[in-house]
Amino acid sequence: MDKQRRKFLKIAGATALAGVSAPAVVKLTSSPSFASSGQGAAADSHSTAKDAGGAQHDVGKKSIRYGMVIDMRKVYGKPELMQKAVDACHTVHNVPDFDKPENEIKWIWTMPFENVFPEHSSYHTSKITEDNEFFALCNHCDNPPCVRVCPTKATFKIEENGIVAMDYHRCIGCRFCMMGCPYGARSFNWFNPRDHIKVYNPDFATRTRGVVEKCNFCAERLPLGKEPACVEALKESGALVFGDLNDPDSEVRQLLDENPTIQRKPALGTKPSIFYIV
Amino acid sequence: MIEKALKGKPAYWMWLAILGVFIVIGAVCYLRQYMIGLGLTGMGRDLSWGLYISQFTFLVGVAAGGLMLVLPYYVHNYKAFGRITILGEFLAISAILMCLMFIMADIGQPLRGLNMMLHPTPNSMLFWDMVVLLGYLTLNIICGWVILTAERKQVKPPKWVYFFVYISIPFAVSIHTVTAMLYMGLPGRHFWLTAITAPRFLASAFAAGPALIVLACLIMKRVANFDVGKEAINKIATIIMYATIINGFFVLLEFFVGYYSQIPGHIHSLQYLFFGLEHHGHVYNNLVPFMWTFAIFCVGGLGLLAYGKIKDRLTDGLVAAACAMIFIGLYLDKGLGFVLGGLVVSPLHEIHEYLPTANEIGITLGIWATGFFVLTLLYKIALGVEHEVES
Amino acid sequence: MYNKGTIITGLIIFVVLVTSPIWYNGLKAGPLPKPELPPGGEQQCVRPADEMRDKHMVLLNEWRDDVLREGGRMTITVGGKEYRKGLQMACMECHSNKEKFCDTCHDYTSVKPYCWECHLAPAEAASKKKETL
Numbered sequence: 001m002d003k004q005r006r007k008f009l010k011i012a013g014a015t016a017l018a019g020v021s022a023p024a025v026v027k028l029t030s031s032p033s034f035a036s037s038g039q040g041a042a043a044d045s046h047s048t049a050k051d052a053g054g055a056q057h058d059v060g061k062k063s064i065r066y067g068m069v070i071d072m073r074k075v076y077g078k079p080e081l082m083q084k085a086v087d088a089c090h091t092v093h094n095v096p097d098f099d100k101p102e103n104e105i106k107w108i109w110t111m112p113f114e115n116v117f118p119e120h121s122s123y124h125t126s127k128i129t130e131d132n133e134f135f136a137l138c139n140h141c142d143n144p145p146c147v148r149v150c151p152t153k154a155t156f157k158i159e160e161n162g163i164v165a166m167d168y169h170r171c172i173g174c175r176f177c178m179m180g181c182p183y184g185a186r187s188f189n190w191f192n193p194r195d196h197i198k199v200y201n202p203d204f205a206t207r208t209r210g211v212v213e214k215c216n217f218c219a220e221r222l223p224l225g226k227e228p229a230c231v232e233a234l235k236e237s238g239a240l241v242f243g244d245l246n247d248p249d250s251e252v253r254q255l256l257d258e259n260p261t262i263q264r265k266p267a268l269g270t271k272p273s274i275f276y277i278v
Numbered sequence: 279m280i281e282k283a284l285k286g287k288p289a290y291w292m293w294l295a296i297l298g299v300f301i302v303i304g305a306v307c308y309l310r311q312y313m314i315g316l317g318l319t320g321m322g323r324d325l326s327w328g329l330y331i332s333q334f335t336f337l338v339g340v341a342a343g344g345l346m347l348v349l350p351y352y353v354h355n356y357k358a359f360g361r362i363t364i365l366g367e368f369l370a371i372s373a374i375l376m377c378l379m380f381i382m383a384d385i386g387q388p389l390r391g392l393n394m395m396l397h398p399t400p401n402s403m404l405f406w407d408m409v410v411l412l413g414y415l416t417l418n419i420i421c422g423w424v425i426l427t428a429e430r431k432q433v434k435p436p437k438w439v440y441f442f443v444y445i446s447i448p449f450a451v452s453i454h455t456v457t458a459m460l461y462m463g464l465p466g467r468h469f470w471l472t473a474i475t476a477p478r479f480l481a482s483a484f485a486a487g488p489a490l491i492v493l494a495c496l497i498m499k500r501v502a503n504f505d506v507g508k509e510a511i512n513k514i515a516t517i518i519m520y521a522t523i524i525n526g527f528f529v530l531l532e533f534f535v536g537y538y539s540q541i542p543g544h545i546h547s548l549q550y551l552f553f554g555l556e557h558h559g560h561v562y563n564n565l566v567p568f569m570w571t572f573a574i575f576c577v578g579g580l581g582l583l584a585y586g587k588i589k590d591r592l593t594d595g596l597v598a599a600a601c602a603m604i605f606i607g608l609y610l611d612k613g614l615g616f617v618l619g620g621l622v623v624s625p626l627h628e629i630h631e632y633l634p635t636a637n638e639i640g641i642t643l644g645i646w647a648t649g650f651f652v653l654t655l656l657y658k659i660a661l662g663v664e665h666e667v668e669s
Numbered sequence: 670m671y672n673k674g675t676i677i678t679g680l681i682i683f684v685v686l687v688t689s690p691i692w693y694n695g696l697k698a699g700p701l702p703k704p705e706l707p708p709g710g711e712q713q714c715v716r717p718a719d720e721m722r723d724k725h726m727v728l729l730n731e732w733r734d735d736v737l738r739e740g741g742r743m744t745i746t747v748g749g750k751e752y753r754k755g756l757q758m759a760c761m762e763c764h765s766n767k768e769k770f771c772d773t774c775h776d777y778t779s780v781k782p783y784c785w786e787c788h789l790a791p792a793e794a795a796s797k798k799k800e801t802l
Contacts, residue, residue: 094789102322102630111626118627136626145465151404152393160740167737168787170393173316173386175326176404182466184625188326188386190317202794205757208786209315210386223742268465 065162066140066217067245067273068231069255074239076132081237082110085135088233089215094206096189096196105187107215108137108230119265129278135240137230138185138215139264139272140164146177146186155212162245162273163217171211178212182268186214245273279423279430282662283655289501294654297647304644307637308383316386319638324624327617329634329642330384334377336486336613337649338457339479341373341414343487345450346517352443358509361664364429365491367422368656370450373487374415376649383641403459410453417446422656430663454479461620468543469620472535478528479612485521486608488514489601494657496598504661512587515597519583522576522604529611547619550629555622557629564631565618568610575607702773707763713748715759726782729756757788765791 075081089095089108098104110133114122117134144164147157154171157164178186192209200206204220207213218228226232231240243252252275261275311318321328344366350356351363382388399405420442428435458479461470492514498504536544549555552570554563582600586592618632634642670676714721715728732754735741744751745759752759764770767790775782785793 100322102324103317104323115626115628118625149402149404149464151399151402151408152390152397153399154393156738158740165737169733169737170390170397171387172390172393174381174384174404175386176402176460178326179467180464182464182625184324184466187323189315190322191315198797200789200794200797202789202791202798203758205787205789208783212386220742265466270465 063160064244065246067252069241069252069275070135071239071277074237076128085230085233088229092201092229093204094197094201096193098196103190111136139183139274140217142271145180149176149180163219168207168211173210182265186212188212279659282659297651300643300647304641307640320632320634324630325621325632328632329638330380332613332617334380335617336609337373337377338453339483340487341370342450342454342483344370346484346488362506362510364422364426364660367418369491370418372649372653374411375652376645379645407456410456414449414453417442417449426663454483466625467620469547474528481521481525482608482612485518486605488518489605492601496594502661515583522580546623550622551615551619562629562631569615572607572610575603579603702777704773705769711748711763715747756784761791
């Protein structure tokens with residue numbers, strides 16, 4: 001190659017590189033966000049929100065940690081009641097209904113004891129344990145392996161309230177979180193979910209093909225003062241109790257003080273937020 | 279130098295045409311998957327990684343295998359490998375391209391792939407996998423191209439390229455270690471949750487990569503008048519033998535841990551892979567024939583090479599047969615056994631056997647064909663330069 | 670120049686193809702889009718109309734990160750009414766006809782935002798409505 005052409009190519013390459021990186025440089029040094037100057041919006045989209053979580057949160061207080069106690073004694077022998085909780089969740093969140101189990105999407109469901117608690121003994125279990133199914137859902141762990149493995153931070157833990165959340169806009173569908181979750185709590189949209197939703201809840205979005213989803217502890221209902229849909233569906237029986245695990249006076253903490261509970265796969269150190277009274 | 283790939287015997291074009299057919303089939307299958315969804319594969323909620331990721335895992339190993347040619351030549355001045363390090367580097371390029379294609383085929387939202395770079399997440403091993411794979415790809419392109427150009431011009435390579443050559447050595451180890459770390463750190467997957475996964479991956483990589491290179495060399499000796507020399511082949515055969523033995527040793531250690539401790543989490547996957555898993559009256563054993571093929575092929579390949587070395591009868595045919603057996607055996611071990619075996623028992627302790635669909639196999643074959651297409655072109659260039667230099 | 674004939678012909682064909690969007694419609698861009706204002710008669714939006722026209726996508730991105738990732742789920746007040754922040758919960762409450770508002774400009778500029786792959790436009794949501802008692 002002659003010297004002139006080499007020089008031209010070097011300059012052209014450098015210019016192209018500068019041109020491609022210019023938008024990135026501009027973005028990094030740009031002025032504060034558009035929404036920050038609007039009414040009612042957060043002060044800065046990068047600061048941690050101080051008023052997160054709605055009514056229950058107080059600025060000076062420690063962060064809350066949402067958790068749930070599932071009192072199985074109240075639903076033994078009542079599979080239709082347990083199904084009511086499952087249906088409530090799936091209806092409110094536009095969760096699609098697939099026939100084939102491999103395409104299934106479920107945020108909360110029921111399974112036999114040996115599947116929900118495979119690290120507890122299923123040897124000579126009591127009759128009531130054998131005859132009933134148990135709730136399974138995302139444990140919203142305090143030390144979540146799914147968050148640790150996600151390459152885009154599409155799933156992340158909200159520090160203010162301990163909920164392990166999903167950002168469907170960012171998820172690239174690599175399913176590494178599904179590999180990381182020791183509880184099988186996550187589902188993937190193998191097909192377009194919209195064809196398999198019978199009734200839409202206009203208050204919530206659907207998801208799109210190619211992203212992972214799971215229980216979100218009804219993070220959209222909590223700021224409105226509502227309880228999670230499954231908890232509300234079983235309100236009369238009081239089988240599901242939801243509250244702040246960091247508040248020693250909350251109902252969940254009292255239940256935990258008074259009743260022996262078990263958790264799923266505790267030896268893995270994930271520190272789940274769901275407790276079962278069996 | 280690219281013009282070297284544009285002239286060839288009819289057999290060369292026939293080979294590229296056959297690969298092209300598979301590439302087109304793969305492209306059509308991928309278009310279907312892109313339009314309809316990953317549900318067209320055999321994967322499901324309880325078995326969410328399958329053929330694509332298992333091929334990716336194996337091919338990262340093949341790419342790392344080039345290290346076994348670079349290390350002796352550049353660090354230990356083993357002159358016999360002088361003409362074939364380029365083959366290792368070009369194999370790494372095409373293997374990494376295949377890996378990247380398999381990842382793109384596997385993710386649910388490929389158009390959002392850039393999110394991995396826009397939102398870097400150092401705690402995620404998949405992020406580091408992307409970093410080291412792209413880094414290794416770049417290193418091999420730089421090193422391979424510059425050194426081949428220097429050889430063509432009959433001058434010594436510029437000093438600065440050696441910096442990249444020496445960096446590519448730890449990078450080669452890192453790509454496969456990081457890939458192993460994808461699996462090693464998952465708390466719910468007991469078949470993978472062991473430190474020996476990384477050494478096992480490396481051992482199998484350092485056998486499979488060079489085995490493919492030896493096969494390519496022997497084919498090129500037949501069709502392209504390119505002889506790397508007996509000494510080089512013998513040395514690589516030695517390396518392949520040691521690596522295969524070490525890999526076999528590690529697999530046997532896994533058996534020990536599982537069957538001696540009798541902990542179900544450690545036994546289940548091995549039981550499923552080699553003997554079949556019985557659960558509620560049904561026996562799950564669709565991978566058993568493949569795993570025993572792996573065992574027989576690896577032992578057989580080792581036996582052939584040992585015989586050839588001891589009796590000093592290391593003919594081309596013997597070496598080719600042994601390397602083919604070892605390559606296929608290790609492919610079955612890592613490309614099928616490791617990933618699928620680890621997933622057969624779900625975290626909810628249900629058993630799900632995996633059967634890829636036709637569409638999925640089509641895409642897989644298409645990507646393999648693309649890799650071999652690129653490999654053929656690159657090797658044609660390398661050979662073209664060799665022949666030009668010789669004359 | 671070597672191969673002058675081939676190169677010049679090739680260049681001409683290339684330029685013609687590359688500029689085809691400009692001359693294909695007779696150098697006209699078609700009628701300007703006329704998005705219909707909210708059928709409920711609301712006059713005030715989150716920000717003034719010209720700002721929204723330029724930057725509504727930026728606002729939506731910032732809302733998305735704020736609501737989902739920063740926990741900023743408080744409501745905003747527009748024209749005296751409270752809305753939850755979000756495309757479906759705020760914007761579509763007033764601009765309830767996606768085809769006559771959002772799509773008119775998007776189709777004209779050939780922009781295909783995939784927001785509605787997940788977020789339900791009111792017409793879409795109504796298509797599978799729960800039968801109320």
